[in-house]
Amino acid sequence: MGVMDITNFAHGEYLMLSLYASFWLFEFFHIDPYLSVLLVIPLMFLLGLLTEKFLIRPTIGKPMFIHIFVTLGLSVILQNLALLLWSGNFRTIQVPFATHTINFGDISISTPRLIIFMVTLTVAYLIHLFLNYTWMGKAIRATSQNRNSAQLMGININRVFMVTFALGTACLGIAGPLLMPIYYVYPTIGFQFVLVAFVAVVMGGLGSVKGAVLASMLIGIIETLSGYFLDPAMKQAIYFLLFILVLIFKPSGIFGEEGKVV
Amino acid sequence: MLIIRGLSAGYGDIQVLHEVNLTVDKGELIALLGANAAGKTTLINCISGLVKETSGTIEFEGDAINALTAYERVNRGLIQVCEGRNLFPLMTVAENLQLGAYSQRARQRIKENLEMVYSFLPILFERRKQKAGSLSGGQQQMVAIGRGLMADPKILMLDEPSLGLAPVISQAVFETVQKIKEQGVTILLVEQNVVKALQMASRGYVLENGRINSSGSAGELLDDDGVRKAYMGI
Ligand SMILES: Nc1ncnc2c1ncn2[C@@H]1O[C@H](COP(=O)(O)OP(=O)(O)O)[C@@H](O)[C@H]1O
Ligand SMILES: [Mg+2]
Numbered sequence: 446m447g448v449m450d451i452t453n454f455a456h457g458e459y460l461m462l463s464l465y466a467s468f469w470l471f472e473f474f475h476i477d478p479y480l481s482v483l484l485v486i487p488l489m490f491l492l493g494l495l496t497e498k499f500l501i502r503p504t505i506g507k508p509m510f511i512h513i514f515v516t517l518g519l520s521v522i523l524q525n526l527a528l529l530l531w532s533g534n535f536r537t538i539q540v541p542f543a544t545h546t547i548n549f550g551d552i553s554i555s556t557p558r559l560i561i562f563m564v565t566l567t568v569a570y571l572i573h574l575f576l577n578y579t580w581m582g583k584a585i586r587a588t589s590q591n592r593n594s595a596q597l598m599g600i601n602i603n604r605v606f607m608v609t610f611a612l613g614t615a616c617l618g619i620a621g622p623l624l625m626p627i628y629y630v631y632p633t634i635g636f637q638f639v640l641v642a643f644v645a646v647v648m649g650g651l652g653s654v655k656g657a658v659l660a661s662m663l664i665g666i667i668e669t670l671s672g673y674f675l676d677p678a679m680k681q682a683i684y685f686l687l688f689i690l691v692l693i694f695k696p697s698g699i700f701g702e703e704g705k706v707v
Numbered sequence: 708m709l710i711i712r713g714l715s716a717g718y719g720d721i722q723v724l725h726e727v728n729l730t731v732d733k734g735e736l737i738a739l740l741g742a743n744a745a746g747k748t749t750l751i752n753c754i755s756g757l758v759k760e761t762s763g764t765i766e767f768e769g770d771a772i773n774a775l776t777a778y779e780r781v782n783r784g785l786i787q788v789c790e791g792r793n794l795f796p797l798m799t800v801a802e803n804l805q806l807g808a809y810s811q812r813a814r815q816r817i818k819e820n821l822e823m824v825y826s827f828l829p830i831l832f833e834r835r836k837q838k839a840g841s842l843s844g845g846q847q848q849m850v851a852i853g854r855g856l857m858a859d860p861k862i863l864m865l866d867e868p869s870l871g872l873a874p875v876i877s878q879a880v881f882e883t884v885q886k887i888k889e890q891g892v893t894i895l896l897v898e899q900n901v902v903k904a905l906q907m908a909s910r911g912y913v914l915e916n917g918r919i920n921s922s923g924s925a926g927e928l929l930d931d932d933g934v935r936k937a938y939m940g941i
Contacts, residue, residue, distance in 0.1 A: 580809065583798075587806050590795040593757060597789055599781030599810030599858065 448589040448609045454516040457635020458523035459614045463489055463621025464630035471538045482622035489618030493611030527632035537629040557627045569658050585609055644688050650698030708733045708893055709862055714763030716753050723749045724917045736894040738904035741914035747897045748790055751864050755787045756780045782810040784861030792847040796840025800831055803839050803850050807857030816859050824853040845876035862893040869900055901938040905929050
């Protein structure tokens, strides 16, 4: 799906790596996650470039199962590598800031979560600007709409694939350090994030940034409300139920274009 | 300007082109004719670098370009307007045109070329903010040609620009091609409308089952009995 017509099953593992990166940077060098994010972003970008060049590139244009196997294999390898190197322990860091809250009258909001929310919106907006107002951004959109025509415009589509993939991992380079103060990391943590991200992207409509952002918010609200009014154990069940309903009644997603079914 | 020698190509085990030879000189309009599935698009795609030849050479402005990637060839001014329009449907007309000037070479002249395209094809200026996918077939073809001109072509290869268009609109497309030729752009025109193409061309090649079956000046081909029988139904 998307620009490269591939699904990267190792996406969650890159988030795992990004979380570990900020964890170890804190453990060894006492670099605050809000600072180490500036280091983890370029690291993850570089890792994305290398992965695309050496693992994903050879699968482009081949039958779909090949890239599925390659990325699934990569996901398993990274999980086991993490297990081997860093054990299966849940690891977390203690920063005083983690429990900081901002109060608006009766409402108190966790500051780290508020930061995540605002950074996410900002990044989504920056991506929107990048895709619509830069040559590279337009090249990415062009490649996703018609690969052959893109080449005939003089676009180096291999470079587009590399940049697109690396931008994806760089975003995880933002997510890891920002999540670290309020979360924990273990080798298979990627899966639960990928699952909900997948639901958000499909529910919002594949390829729609606006849809994905709104669907994520919707899921967050449903999770919180159902956890509060029903039963915390039911949180996931409720949004998956909504997901199924969306798929039944609007298979292209809430903001998806008709005919672009999963 | 463009010299093709002994070019063979195909898809997997199927060979489509057999030892094709073809030359285009600067400033010429060359017609490439042939029935459906003769291999015209494959030949054009070989020249553009989208299909890899199995043997033979492609020489452009004195350099062998076989080893260059598609985008490098575009950057040298070897431009294709592909069959079936193939616009970026979710982008506006203006964005489609802008992407035509993606190569470093074309970016330098993007302003002049955009003015030129809008004065050539005023309909594109009117529709510039509309999504390309929402235009009619004829208008889409105009965008495709405009996008090709934005690339500042040294040679423009047009693959069946009149395909699937109503006669009146095909006529407008041919007039546009004629105007581009008068600007001094070298053109390789693939057409099924043999008479129309040969009226504009100086020379032509007829491709049959992947082989150049006949070639010659436009006048010769128009008078050729074989060509007349096969493509004009006379
Ligand atoms: N991508 C492809 N894969 C396999 N075969 C193809 C492909 N494109 C074209 N062909 C085959 O190559 C032959 C020539 O096609 P093409 O070059 O499109 O001819 P034309 O443009 O003259 O109609 C046809 O038999 C067609 O079926
Ligand atoms: Mg064709």
